[in-house]
Amino acid sequence: MKYYHPDDSLMLHTDLYQINMAKTYWEDGIHNRKAVFDLYFRKLPFKNGYAIFAGLERAIHYLNELRFTESDIRYLKEMEYDDGFIDYLANLRFSGTVRAMHEGEIVFNNEPIMQIEAPLAEAQLVETALLNIVNYQTLIATKASRIREVVGEGAALEFGTRRAQEMDAALWGTRAAYIGGFDATSNVRAGKLFGMPVSGTHAHSFVQAYRDDYTAFRKYAESHRDCVFLVDTYDTLRSGVPAAIQVAKEMGDQINFIGIRIDSGDMAFLSKEARKMLDEAGFPNAKIVASSDLDEYTIFHLKAQGAKIDSWGVGTKLITAYDQPALGAVYKIVAIEDEHGQWQDTIKISGNAEKVTTPGRKKVYRIINRLNHKSEGDYITLWDEDPQSEEKLKMFHPVHTFISKYVTNFEAKNLLQDIFVDGKLVYEIPELDEIKAYAQKNLDILWDEYRRILNPEEYPVDLSQKCWDNKMRNIEEVKKKTDALREKPGF
Ligand SMILES: Nc1ncnc2c1ncn2[C@@H]1O[C@H](COP(=O)(O)OP(=O)(O)OP(=O)(O)O)[C@@H](O)[C@H]1O
Ligand SMILES: O=P(O)(O)OC[C@H]1O[C@H](OP(=O)(O)OP(=O)(O)O)[C@H](O)[C@@H]1O
Numbered sequence: 001m002k003y004y005h006p007d008d009s010l011m012l013h014t015d016l017y018q019i020n021m022a023k024t025y026w027e028d029g030i031h032n033r034k035a036v037f038d039l040y041f042r043k044l045p046f047k048n049g050y051a052i053f054a055g056l057e058r059a060i061h062y063l064n065e066l067r068f069t070e071s072d073i074r075y076l077k078e079m080e081y082d083d084g085f086i087d088y089l090a091n092l093r094f095s096g097t098v099r100a101m102h103e104g105e106i107v108f109n110n111e112p113i114m115q116i117e118a119p120l121a122e123a124q125l126v127e128t129a130l131l132n133i134v135n136y137q138t139l140i141a142t143k144a145s146r147i148r149e150v151v152g153e154g155a156a157l158e159f160g161t162r163r164a165q166e167m168d169a170a171l172w173g174t175r176a177a178y179i180g181g182f183d184a185t186s187n188v189r190a191g192k193l194f195g196m197p198v199s200g201t202h203a204h205s206f207v208q209a210y211r212d213d214y215t216a217f218r219k220y221a222e223s224h225r226d227c228v229f230l231v232d233t234y235d236t237l238r239s240g241v242p243a244a245i246q247v248a249k250e251m252g253d254q255i256n257f258i259g260i261r262i263d264s265g266d267m268a269f270l271s272k273e274a275r276k277m278l279d280e281a282g283f284p285n286a287k288i289v290a291s292s293d294l295d296e297y298t299i300f301h302l303k304a305q306g307a308k309i310d311s312w313g314v315g316t317k318l319i320t321a322y323d324q325p326a327l328g329a330v331y332k333i334v335a336i337e338d339e340h341g342q343w344q345d346t347i348k349i350s351g352n353a354e355k356v357t358t359p360g361r362k363k364v365y366r367i368i369n370r371l372n373h374k375s376e377g378d379y380i381t382l383w384d385e386d387p388q389s390e391e392k393l394k395m396f397h398p399v400h401t402f403i404s405k406y407v408t409n410f411e412a413k414n415l416l417q418d419i420f421v422d423g424k425l426v427y428e429i430p431e432l433d434e435i436k437a438y439a440q441k442n443l444d445i446l447w448d449e450y451r452r453i454l455n456p457e458e459y460p461v462d463l464s465q466k467c468w469d470n471k472m473r474n475i476e477e478v479k480k481k482t483d484a485l486r487e488k489p490g491f
C-alpha cells in the first residue's frame with residue numbers, strides 16, 4: 001500500500017480541532033488541568049427501549065497504546081506546529097482516570113457510559129476516537145439485541161461482512177453483534193481474532209459452477225462433514241429441496257446433514273413446504289436456515305406467518321444499522337479544575353432541555369428492587385452521594401419533574417467502574433463470552449415493557465435531588481452572567 005506516511009498509530013485518528021485546542025491549552029499553560037468529560041447519547045437508537053454498550057475493549061487498547069509515533073511527529077512537523085508543542089506531544093501518554101460501564105451493559109440515553117477524568121489536553125485529544133468506537137459498536141450491539149429478541153430460541157447468524165462499511169466495520173461490527181446476542185459470524189478473521197464461533201454454508205455460485213443442484217450438493221458432501229445446502233438457485237421446491245434430500249439419503253452417516261438454506265422467494269411458504277418434505281423424507285432434525293435482507297421486522301412477520309425457520313442469517317441490515325446508521329453519542333465537559341486545584345462545574349446551555357448538559361462529577365446507579373429483582377430505573381448523583389444509605393429514594397423525571405416515585409428496599413448498583421487510574425490500567429478485561437453472557441443475563445432485570453421492539457415504555461433515567469439542584473444553580477448562574485452582558489452597551 002502506498003501511504004504518504006506509515007500507518008503505525010491511531011493517535012492521529014482524531015479531528016484537527018482537538019490538536020488545535022490542545023495547542024492553545026499548552027501555550028496557555030492549562031493543558032494539565034484536570035477536566036471531566038461524560039460520554040453519553042441523547043436518544044436511544046431504533047426507537048428501542050434500551051441500548052447495549054459495546055466498544056470498551058477497543059477503547060481500552062486505544063488509550064493504553066496512545067502515543068505519537070515518529071511518523072506522527074514527522075507529519076505534524078509538516079504542519080504549522082512549533083517545536084515546543086511538538087515535543088510535548090512526542091512525550092504524551094494517557095495519564096488520566098477512566099470510568100466506564102461493563103461492556104455489554106444495558107445503557108440508556110442521558111447517562112454517562114464512560115467518564116474521562118484527565119489532563120485537559122489529553123481528554124480532548126481522545127474524544128474523536130472514543131466516540132468513533134463506542135458509537136458504532138453500541139449501535140450494532142443494540143440492533144443485534146433487537147433481532148435476538150425476535151429470533152427467540154432460533155440461531156442468529158451474522159452474514160454482513162460483504163456489505164459492511166469497509167473492513168473495520170465488518171470486524172468490530174460482528175464482535176458487537178455477538179455481544180448483542182448473535183450466535184456466530186461468517187467472518188473468519190473475527191473468529192481468529194476474537195475466538196467467536198464461525199459458521200457458513202455455500203453460495204449460489206457453487207451450484208452454478210456445477211450446473212445443477214444435485215451435483216453441487218453431492219460434491220460438497222464428498223468434501224465436507226457438516227452440510228447445509230442452499231436450495232434456491234433454480235427452483236426451491238422442485239429441484240433444490242429434492243436434491244438435498246437425495247444427497248442426504250445417499251451419503252447417510254458419512255455426512256452430518258445439518259439442513260438447507262433458503263435465500264429468496266416467499267420464505268414463509270417455502271419453509272413450510274420444505275419442512276414437510278424434509279419430515280416426510282425422514283429428516284425431522286434437519287434445520288432450515290433463511291437469509292435475504294432480513295431484519296427484526298421481517299423475522300417477526302415470517303414467524304407470525306408460521307414460517308418453519310430455525311436459523312436466521314442476517315447481513316446488510318444489521319452490520320450497516322440500515323434504519324439508523326449513527327448513534328450520536330457525545331462527549332461533554334462537565335467539570336474542570338481551577339488554578340487552585342478546585343473542581344468547577346461547567347455547563348452547556350441549549351433551548352432544548354434535553355441538550356443542556358448535567359454539570360459536575362457524577363456517579364450512575366441502577367436501582368434494583370430487592371423483591372422482584374427488576375430495575376426501577378437509573379439514578380445519577382453527584383460524586384459524594386450514596387443512595388444506598390437512604391431508606392427511601394425519591395426518583396423523579398429530570399424534565400417533567402412532577403412524574404416521580406419513591407423506592408424502598410432497593411440495591412443501588414454503581415455502574416461506572418474504574419478502568420484506568422492516573423494512566424494505569426487497573427481493570428481486568430473480561431473474555432468476550434463473559435461480556436456476551438453479561439449482556440444477555442442483564443436483560444432479565446428489565447420489565448418486558450422496556451424490551452419490546454415496538455413502542456417500548458420510557459425507562460427512567462433520573463437525577464438525584466442534589467444533582468438536579470446543582471444543574472438548576474448552574475443554569476441560573478449562566479443566565480445571570482449573560483443577562484449582565486446584555487445590559488452592557490455594545491452587546
Ligand atoms: N413471507 C414473507 N413475508 C414477509 N417478507 C418476506 C417473506 N418472504 C420473503 N420476505 C422478504 O421479502 C423480501 C424479498 O425480496 P425480493 O423480492 O427483492 O427478493 P428475493 O425474493 O429474495 O429474491 P432475489 O434475492 O432473487 O431478488 C426480502 O427482504 C425477504 O426477507
Ligand atoms: O441479505 P443479507 O441480510 O445482506 O445477507 C447476506 C446475503 O449475502 C448473500 O447474498 P449474495 O447475493 O451476496 O451472495 P450469494 O450468491 O451467496 O447469495 C447471502 O445469500 C445473503 O442473501
Ligand SMILES: O=C(O)c1cccnc1
Nearest residue numbers: 159186199200201202313
Ligand atoms: O455462509 C453463508 O451462508 C453466508 C455467508 C455470508 C453471506 N451470506 C451467506
